[in-house]
Amino acid sequence: MTIFGYRVPMMASLLAWCVIWEIVGQMGVSFLIPPLSDVLVAAFSLVQTGTWQAAALTTLNSFVIGMALAIVVGVMLGLLMGRFPVADNLFGIWVNIFVSAPLSALVPVLMILFGMGETTVVVTVFLFAVWIIVLDTRAGIQAVPRSLEEMGRSYGAGGLRLYTKIILLAALPEILAGIRLGMVRGVKGVVIGQLLVSIIGYGELFELYSRNFDMENFWALTIILFAVAMGLSALIENIEKRVEYYAGVR
Amino acid sequence: MSAPAHANGSRRAISGTGASSFWGKLLEHRTALWRAASIALFFLVWEIAGRIPISFAFPTFLETLRAFLTMLFNGAFVAAYAETLQPLVIGITISAVLGVGLGILMGLSRFAEWLVAPVFIVLQAAPMAALIPLITFVYGIGLMSKTLAVVMLALPVIALNGYKAVRNTNPSLVDMCRSFQGSWWQRIVKIILPDASPIIFAGLRLGLAAGFIGVILAELLITPTGIGDLITYHRSVADYPEMYAAVVSIILVSTLTLSALEAFEVRVLRPEKRKG
Amino acid sequence: MRNITAAATTAVETPSPDAAVEVRGICKMYADMEALRSIDLDFPAGKLTTLLGPSGCGKTTLLKIIAGLIPATSGEVRVNGVAVTGPGPERAFVFQDFALMPWATVMRNVAFGLELKGMGKAERQAIARKYIAEVGLSGFEEKYPHELSGGMRQRVGLARAFAVNADVLLLDEPFSAVDEQNRRKFQEDLLRLVDLEKKTFIFVTHSIEEAVYCSDRIVILSRRPGRVAQIIEPEIDRTASPDAIRRDQGYLDTVEEIWQGLKRYVD
Amino acid sequence: MRNITAAATTAVETPSPDAAVEVRGICKMYADMEALRSIDLDFPAGKLTTLLGPSGCGKTTLLKIIAGLIPATSGEVRVNGVAVTGPGPERAFVFQDFALMPWATVMRNVAFGLELKGMGKAERQAIARKYIAEVGLSGFEEKYPHELSGGMRQRVGLARAFAVNADVLLLDEPFSAVDEQNRRKFQEDLLRLVDLEKKTFIFVTHSIEEAVYCSDRIVILSRRPGRVAQIIEPEIDRTASPDAIRRDQGYLDTVEEIWQGLKRYVD
Amino acid sequence: APQAEAKVRVAYGDIASVENLHLLAAFELAKQKGVDIEMTYLKSEDIAAQAVVSGQADIGVGGPYALIQKVKVPVRIFLQLSTLRFYPAVNAEFYKTWKDLNGQEVAVHSRGSGTEAIMRLMEQKQGIKFSKISYIPGSEVRTGALLQGNVKATIVDSNGRRLLEQKAPGKFVILPMDGVNATDEALFARQDYLEKNPKDVDIIVESILTTWREVTKNPAVVAEWRAKYKLLPDLPADQVAEITPYFTELAEGKAFPLNGGGAAAAKDDFAFYTLSGQLTGEPASLKVDEFWALEPLNRVLGKVGTN
Ligand SMILES: Nc1ncnc2c1ncn2[C@@H]1O[C@H](COP(=O)(O)OP(=O)(O)OP(=O)(O)O)[C@@H](O)[C@H]1O
Ligand SMILES: Nc1ncnc2c1ncn2[C@@H]1O[C@H](COP(=O)(O)OP(=O)(O)OP(=O)(O)O)[C@@H](O)[C@H]1O
Ligand SMILES: O=[N+]([O-])[O-]
């Protein structure tokens, strides 16, 4: 479904849900659900605290590094697998296992292999994001119309130029789709890494607020996080749309 | 799991010229062999890394294998999975019924789409893991909580896939059914559902994968039971081979389950994909 | 060759008494875009009429309005004298992309129209088997669509339309996804089937030769918004051999005339 | 009409001195599947030769072997006397699906062959502009492929091939993704361009009419494994008008003869 | 010297909160004395232990007796930070005494934890048998579950106990528990680390001992340290108000080991943890120096004196 096409109605119905939240909160059904208005007030003051800013920075830092690694490695591995059967055979099975395996179970193991604290979280982000990027890149590379590649070769593009002028560009829509899905998974990864192993950044705040039953701040954190996750995904989707526009009816 | 080999078939023969096509041909007939080699290579690297050792908390492959076999035969895995799979099965069943139902509803009704789809879109993109600790406050630590964790992760995927599948029913098939005066009900039962079933089923598979994540998160974040307990307990007493064996087992179980489901899907739902 | 040239804007025709399908003042708007402008047409019973025109002129739109699959913005379609309000049993559609159910065998696909009517299995399979044989697919009953070539798939679509025994068959570019040589064979078979089945065919194509070769009557639509530009009745002796038809002077003249008319729409 | 009928298995031809492309004993195996069996052919310079044959008989395979895009299992291709080992600047390919880069404008697509040769921007754009005009697309230089119709896209593909100024143009069913009326127009334009550009064209098609209408020479391949079944030289006066050509008795005879030969391959 | 400049990596199996303000303050003190400490907050004690075993961290915080007995790497405890202070709490509606818990389910922190050890010990002492011991990590989670009615019997820390008394006075009963005197948290490290870095270790031990002694003397000082070292800057006001009462209560209860535990604590732990099943073997057969590295503590006590 094209979120873009439904952006307006989507916002509208989310607003309806917000109203329901506010009403349920006002009725005091459970201490877990404070009125949305209180949460927004909490969010407003929360973002002004040094603690939140530091946590957000830590989290963002781990996320950006992890994603950057995932994109570089993912696109390269996907390219290799898409082009060379040897690489495909060698890595295919692992990529397919890890893309849908419950990686959470692996997170505690990562620390031993890669290091503690932020490193664990970076690796978690990487590990959550990279496989889908590999698979989508590989699919994109394999979906490059054979004729387009032959066109390049017949006009004298060989080696590196074939990749930079034809193959990577032609696979760009799929690569971007992979990166978008990878980002969504990466956000999940950063949170899971911070919740399961290294209690830093956002994970620390979640832990802190839920321990103290500070639901306003807890939901404030959640809303900000969800909004960022959706925003990132919408951003990439927007770029995708533009690329697909040029790709037209491929 | 079967996808890579499948998607490759024709591609492979094309890509190479000259010498590389010779290798291409050789490899094509040896895919299974290559997979085995890939697995063996991985284990070899693991064994070497364990022997260096890169860390005292990192067991070798053989130690882990030994622990794995021990736990397999002494009933530790059986007991753990009996506990872990319970919320998973219940949660997936609930999510499947609810998700497919809601998905079809959203696919058929614009209003349901408007009201419900955005919620699922948010839930699918958002890191739900953050909310799992909250469940304990309401539902404690029992089966209910873990089931809920599974549902929270699995339901959005299943619902959204059902929704997309129904929305993207081949319009000319729908026109075809209308042109033969098929009733509304016939249209849904004889065209929309069969046409959507492969994607709905793929959604169930993705939902199951998410459910595995949910149950593991629940067992690591809510209360260590089943396989989550095997991981945390063996870690707390520094039985690292056992801990790794438990981690490997859950990845193995989920991978095998998902592959079996995919094989079932191709065999039963896609006559057009069965041969060739 | 009877050549009825109509003024581009007002193609009026006196209703013929033997018209199986009458189209009266049909207009169609897609949002702000005018696809068809006041179309008046009669489709004589038992004949094959072709709609020909440049891409995007509204051929498919008109065919679907006749089929009752989409509503007209204004105007009326009557089939056997009864106004069309939706799909009906007296009309059957053959789709450009075949619209076969990939999960069903040839047999089930062909019998599908009857299945929807609630006909018993044995009975509908007997009927389906007859039409499968008629389009030359005996022996393929238990195959799935993906096991057939494009030409064979379209034969399945045709058999399905015959099976419901409708009076009017609506065919939207049935051969465009079939390769040239198969297409040529299929055209010859279609002529045989038109003769055999005595139904009213309304046929959309882009191919001038195909139109002239197959049709009793050719309706040429102008560029968007579609209007009736010209109506041509080739009057070719269809009892002659395919080769003879293709060498017929009238045939060649008609092709050339239509081509000269349509050439200006080509980009 | 000069009609050279060859024994189905051993089509041997004495090499003509003016052959731009010589194919000698080409065999092609795909794994265990024999696609082409000992093909010997000469393609005379400055002429348009068509490869015609049933689906899957190896037309595309042969064309790509000549292009140097895939290697033959055995045999040799010589272009202007030089053995082919890979793609070369003296040959240019026009693809069935156009193979335009969707992210590039018409201008960049047409100039792409020159861009790869490292020619400067101004120079290559000037050349590209000339050929864009020649195929009738002036004014569309800054459009993207998805903004063009099928026919226009294929003109872009043709202009790109012309722009590199190769001696031999290889066209694989260039019109099969173009609608009928555009196709017809395009065929007429192609004849003009063949005349204008004085290049050697090797052309693959499924359409018998198209083959006879456009070609100086038609090579008919048999069903898989592809062998040369027959070589026909229509000897039609190409200076005549398109309509005259299509009415020419020799044209009609040749079409019919080929159709009778190919009919048996159709399912 | 390079060793003085290297960071001491401390792995802590919890987040920073009021409960460990005094430890944070002690580390600040050590920093002032020239030891550069880098704290990493991890999900749980066993992850912290894993970090020390694998060499990712130098010093861990926890009670790793079972781990030391099993693991191939020589890890040693060198300072006791606190003793087990837990309160078995039951819902008064259902239970009043230990005997009522016979055949009932109780919740503890985790498998092999001190809380489980306590409950197993009470099973023996009271001659009862629980139907099931379930695991809920986090005292505050167990407290919440108790308040919500999701569990009926569990064991909570002093904070939890106060919360229960505040939020639902009379609704819960704290069951009596005599003389459990085992280590809850301790500092531990790999033996080679302790041998190679005596200076840093001594400074840390000394800082903690002096801090513990000061807190015991004047619990209000913790709040002052918080301000001075800018610890937990965004702590909500209601929690800030809790700091002094919390430490006062602990100080009065003599919760801070003023002499760092040592051999005496080790003996107590042997008795307790063999009973609870974390350690195997006869308590008497267990050797202190296989679990503890006493040198740093002895050196520091020699300097600051026993208390
Ligand atoms: N559902 C729709 N919504 C909006 N515009 C439509 C829709 N269907 C068709 N159109 C537009 O209406 C015009 C006529 O479309 P139609 O498909 O009837 O043409 P056509 O003659 O069948 O074309 P072609 O020869 O390409 O099949 C076109 O411009 C098309 O873009
Ligand atoms: N890369 C390939 N690997 C294996 N078989 C191939 C490959 N390419 C083509 N073939 C097979 O070789 C035979 C000849 O193919 P080719 O595409 O040359 O036929 P064609 O005459 O161009 O067919 P069409 O008329 O359908 O375009 C076919 O049976 C085809 O299936
Ligand atoms: O295992 N997880 O991917 O959360």
Ligand SMILES: [Mg+2]
């Ligand atoms: Mg149409």
Ligand SMILES: [Mg+2]
């Ligand atoms: Mg081909």
